[in-house]
Amino acid sequence: MVSSSLDEKDYEKQPSGSLSHVEEADAEFGGPEARKKLERRLLWKIDLRMSILIIIYILNYIDRNNAGAARLRGFEKDLNLKGTEFATLLSILYVGYIIMQVPSNMFLNWMGKPSIYLPCCMIVWGTISCLTGVAKNFVGALLTRFFLGFVEAAFFPGALFLLSKWYKRNELGLRTAILYCGNIISNAFGALIASGILNGMQGKLGHAAWRWLFYIEGALTIFIATLAIFILPDFPATTKWLTEEERALAMKRMEEDAGVGDEEQTEHGAGAGLIMAVTDWKVWWLAFALTSQVVALSFNAYFPTLSATLGFNPTVTLLLCAPPFVFAAIVTFVLSRHSDKKQERFYHITASLATGIVGFIIAISTMNLAARYVSLFLMAQSYAGFVVMYAWMSNTFARPPSKRAVALALINAFSQLGNVAGSYVWPSVWGPTYRNSYAICIATSGTTIVMCWIFRQHLARLNRRLDEEGVQVFRYIL
Numbered sequence: 001m002v003s004s005s006l007d008e009k010d011y012e013k014q015p016s017g018s019l020s021h022v023e024e025a026d027a028e029f030g031g032p033e034a035r036k037k038l039e040r041r042l043l044w045k046i047d048l049r050m051s052i053l054i055i056i057y058i059l060n061y062i063d064r065n066n067a068g069a070a071r072l073r074g075f076e077k078d079l080n081l082k083g084t085e086f087a088t089l090l091s092i093l094y095v096g097y098i099i100m101q102v103p104s105n106m107f108l109n110w111m112g113k114p115s116i117y118l119p120c121c122m123i124v125w126g127t128i129s130c131l132t133g134v135a136k137n138f139v140g141a142l143l144t145r146f147f148l149g150f151v152e153a154a155f156f157p158g159a160l161f162l163l164s165k166w167y168k169r170n171e172l173g174l175r176t177a178i179l180y181c182g183n184i185i186s187n188a189f190g191a192l193i194a195s196g197i198l199n200g201m202q203g204k205l206g207h208a209a210w211r212w213l214f215y216i217e218g219a220l221t222i223f224i225a226t227l228a229i230f231i232l233p234d235f236p237a238t239t240k241w242l243t244e245e246e247r248a249l250a251m252k253r254m255e256e257d258a259g260v261g262d263e264e265q266t267e268h269g270a271g272a273g274l275i276m277a278v279t280d281w282k283v284w285w286l287a288f289a290l291t292s293q294v295v296a297l298s299f300n301a302y303f304p305t306l307s308a309t310l311g312f313n314p315t316v317t318l319l320l321c322a323p324p325f326v327f328a329a330i331v332t333f334v335l336s337r338h339s340d341k342k343q344e345r346f347y348h349i350t351a352s353l354a355t356g357i358v359g360f361i362i363a364i365s366t367m368n369l370a371a372r373y374v375s376l377f378l379m380a381q382s383y384a385g386f387v388v389m390y391a392w393m394s395n396t397f398a399r400p401p402s403k404r405a406v407a408l409a410l411i412n413a414f415s416q417l418g419n420v421a422g423s424y425v426w427p428s429v430w431g432p433t434y435r436n437s438y439a440i441c442i443a444t445s446g447t448t449i450v451m452c453w454i455f456r457q458h459l460a461r462l463n464r465r466l467d468e469e470g471v472q473v474f475r476y477i478l
């Protein structure tokens with residue numbers, strides 16, 4: 001969910017009276033009241049179609065994380081995995097994921113057809129997920145996991161970029177949260193689906209239950225991808241099912257939001273967008289901050305393992321994974337909506353990450369069953385702050401869209417190095433307490449909070465400079 005502000009260098013070029021008067025802006029739509037009615041209808045239409053992104057994101061993460069559930073029912077034994085080979089299977093996915101995000105978003109901006117590109121990528125990764133169930137050894141599983149990440153890389157940065165073409169800055173936090181709730185809910189739904197498949201499919205047609213897990217979930221992904229081709233919108237200027245009036249309003253909204261047109265700035269080219277993104281230090285600063293937090297969230301891939309430390313059988317263990325992430329989804333929605341309403345990001349992020357740190361401390365301090373289960377809830381809600389960080393990132397970076405596409409993909413891709421490192425943060429020898437693992441999560445969450453505070457101070461300084469120069473187009477959100 002991305003709506004970008006202007007770069008500092010561009011502010012000098014924006015006269016304080018550059019926006020049209022409200023009356024003039026609304027005249028082409030029949031006046032203020034007619035425009036409000038049209039805008040409500042437009043947003044309802046777009047929100048309804050964009051909602052399929054939530055389902056896609058659920059399947060994106062289920063296909064990525066189902067190895068953790070398969071581990072409980074013979075995945076390691078059947079593939080003869082030893083030592084750190086399981087952790088390598090988790091981490092190798094992010095190698096392809098990191099490599100492809102920036103090129104994918106550059107291609108999406110050039111192609112201009114997310115309704116075709118994203119579902120086609122989804123069909124491919126669903127097929128690869130099915131093939132994981134065919135793997136006979138470590139090498140086979142390694143290859144499928146690598147290529148799974150390679151293709152899955154298209155979705156999340158592509159979805160952020162797509163949403164950035166439709167929603168204004170004060171609409172981004174909530175919609176970022178709704179999209180990312182797909183990720184969070186996938187941990188709950190994924191555990192429930194895995195519980196049913198692993199408990200009921202053992203030996204069916206001569207296949208182990210964990211193989212059926214990959215077959216069924218991959219096939220479901222392919223089915224939803226086929227539907228998405230007919231549901232997802234493209235960009236405002238190219239979406240065919242909009243009326244001319246709706247298209248004009250969609251483009252006008254984005255122009256008013258940043259004081260400069262969006263579609264007119266698509267002519268910079270992918271190469272120029274790449275250069276502008278990689279030379280903006282703010283992109284790299286947020287990339288490192290996000291990477292640090294991704295390490296702190298590495299418990300996600302090992303959640304069934306952490307739940308298993310409570311001492312229940314595999315079926316109950318998977319069922320216990322669901323409530324913490326349902327809670328996390330609710331907190332994410334509430335926090336993001338409040339952040340949007342207050343137009344404030346830093347303190348909302350800090351509140352969530354600090355609560356997560358409390359959860360890590362509880363897990364370090366005791367093996368009491370109830371206390372450790374509560375700690376899982378506190379850890380899981382850390383995703384709320386993580387989602388607000390994405391909204392902040394989306395609010396901060398500048399047009400043109402070619403730069404925005406690269407900046408979003410670059411930050412998200414770089415942050416996946418945290419998943420590579422995080423795959424090795426939870427070795428079995430540190431269990432069942434995993435105190436060292438939780439200590440690492442505390443340190444990385446704390447680092448993220450400090451980096452966000454420094455970033456906030458910088459944006460506040462830029463806002464003061466804008467005040468001094470009399471620029472009235474917009475302000476950075478702090």
